[in-house]
Amino acid sequence: MVSSNSRIIILGGGAWGLSTALYLMEAGYSDVTILERAEAIPSPYSAAYDLNKIIRAEYEDEFYSKLALEAIEGWKTPLFGPYYHQTGYVVATTGKAPEKAVTHLEKALASIEKDPAFAPGIKRLDGSSDFKDYTWQYTGPLSGFKGYFNRLAGYAHSSDAMKGIWDHILARGVKSILGERAGKVVKLEYSNGKATSVTTADGRTHNADLIISALGAAGAAVLPQIGKSSVARSWSVAHVQLTEDECNLLRGIPTTNIRDLGFFFEPDPRTKLFKLCPLGIGYTNTNQHGISLPPSEQFRGSQDFIPKGDEQKLRRLLRETFPWMADRPFVDKKLCWFSDTADSNYCIDFVPGSNNSVIVLSGDSGHGFKMMPIFGKWVTDLIVKGRQSEARWKWRNPSENASQWGDSVSWRVGQGAELSELVGLDARVASPKL
Template sequence: MAPSSLSCSSLPSSQAFSPPSSILIIGSGVFGLSTALALSRRDAFSQCSITVVDRSDPSQPGTFPAPDAASTDTSRIVRADYADPAYAALGDESQRKWRMTDSPADLGGQGRYNETGLILVADVTPPAPVADLAAGEALKEPKLTGMDYVQQSWANVLSLSSKDPTLASRIRELPNRDAIRDCLGTAGSSGSWGYINNNSGWANAAASMAWLFNKAQETGRVSFVAGTVVSLVHDETAVTGAKLSDGRVLSAELVVVAAGAWTGSLVDLAGQTMATGQVMGYLDLTEAEQEKLGKMPIILNLSNGLFIIPPTNRVLKIARHASGYVNPTTLHTPPLPLSPQSAGPSISAPASLPLTHLDHPNLSIPAEGADDLRRALHEMIPWPELKDRPFTKTRLCWYSDTPTGDFLIDYHPGWRGLFVATGDSGHAFKFLPVIGEKIADCIMHNCPPEFRGKWAWRKTTGLPVATDDGTRGGTALLVLADELAKTAEAIRIPARD
């Protein structure tokens, strides 16, 4: 019998878990690959075959992770700096593993993890005038601002470090713009208040994913299939496998969809998650510039979402963590409906799905985003020699966003044999060393207590969602095609149908 479709938050604790005979994991990003590794190590799954299918082939150099995946790049922030105590504690647990750097076999070894510190800042946002509030809005719980988030994060990291004087000594308040400038050390600044946490850092994303793949491969328990999944296969009540673009069908008793921002092409996620594109720009540096900036701390302003990570290999990355762009897309093959009883997908409009340079090699980021990245550079590193230096390359990094910024890790409520692990909301990579075990717990109906409800399938209206957790600065959701149309330098891209 296929595993129950009851959510891990609703299943009675007394109900025993019966492991499936086979598991198919769609997607080899952080969620998918770490889950495969965690399952392969558990006695409960010793008789279970585990297969990972992904459009990128990990056996071919340069193709894994997929060049347009969210889990590849030069760098990702690793922090416990969260306004939510549960994520702060999970980040702290994860960082303890990132800090293992003594051996080349350690996750943080060979330069995969660099603890250069994080300056987290925000701008003071004046409260909305009472006259501007809609009727009844004043009675609702106020939304978290960037400053609220930074202040709550400050309190959480202080609490986490309170039992270790060494860690506590590495966290310092930055009460004004001048203090932020002095701490950053580039002659630039950003925000009006914040703090530096020298216990935070960044990871080489592509190298860390290669490490994770090697760990999964070393178990001898995980099979890898290169192929693009175009739809889920199902009978009257249960998902039974996946169909690939070349016509192959992979069958399994339990299917785990962990396809990141592409998950919405396979499963109707209306109201659960939505794919949003985030802008990134890269500048080539001289050796002297690399030397000067290589040890700078990360700086992230949660009021506008702009951040800069220290350069590596003479490449400086500037990015924005904001509401992002949506890309409404009509699919030839509709995603799996909400239940077997549904006549079709419940969404009334096309789902937002990624559009990347693999779809269109000449794709560039919209001028609106490029201008914002340039503004961050001028503010945070105001060097004349960098002021007008063109970006060497730009890219859109696609998030799978949820309304609250919580992950979606749960059994599908409408289909047996289907588990969904997505909703990274742009902050999942740092949990690479621990998230697979948590997902495996959820598969075994043992969701960590602090995340019950947070990671569960939500009751929704089916309308599009946007993350509103206090971290998304800048403008509201923008339509990618509209912004590209405004950009004279961008190549016009025909709509996909």
């Protein structure tokens, strides 16, 4: 039984860990500590360590659409509002899009087109002139573009949001231990089938009545049992450095998602970086134990690349939309690692066999950040109830069809790959040891 003064340790200071700490604090839990291996928040180990993330509510599953709509209302509150920008959302496919991409777009649109909360702000777009009515800055041919505009969507500045919530919860009593040795958890300790403490890289023991793992892509390094059902996967991220005038030219453009190419946002006014991401299945880094983990820090720190195929896809995206930018150099190129599940559902549940002493938060699957304003509520509810009643979020055993992950979710288009195939490294060497 977890009481208001129970010792609760949260592993990881990313979006989900911070949201959980926020809701625990608001629910009256007085002894909450975040352990984070980074030296500061926002943590570069978090998938949300980024300029921006899409905030939208289009899902084929009405369950997530409703939750995302609730989250959008959360983004409009004084606490989260400074980081939310409702620029609108353009979603499209090109004339060469595979059928799967077109089908996904239509299903996503159907999930909101008749919803009274969205319908007044939805406009179907067919052809370049329709798109340029909403984004006059598009100067490319927009070849065969078809899609829609959704007013009730946009993006959030993800790193700033994490920093803002971090400052808020620390000022209200949440404790923290940061640093590569002091804040990095290497082992959970058990007694009579119940987790009682965690050990950090500096050898210290931290006692706990409840441990909540919010380690994202690195979760299996501490809890190997989740490594076959929630795997570390990465997508490419690249940026173009703009001038002040160019940044001003594109200010206020809708967040734009071309389902068979990639997506981009209005430029960041502070850095003048224009962020782009290609769409696809992504890349894993499977080690000798059959578990995918982010690569070692030595590897990650020495790389400034994205796969050639992804760069080509982004060049095509720019030629279709902003051809004046299409041959500009990409800067700050990287692979963004996140936790993915076969069916794209989250895992928010107690670890079996832990006597309700360990909760795992995993499987954001590339659509978890938008839920930050409400995510912690679900964790608090789980603690109070003592069991997960939502079937989608229950602990799951490894999928027998794990190799077919690219086919199980409609928005995954194309072929994935192992990191070792891309860079010529043995992934077992590049991965941290379990």
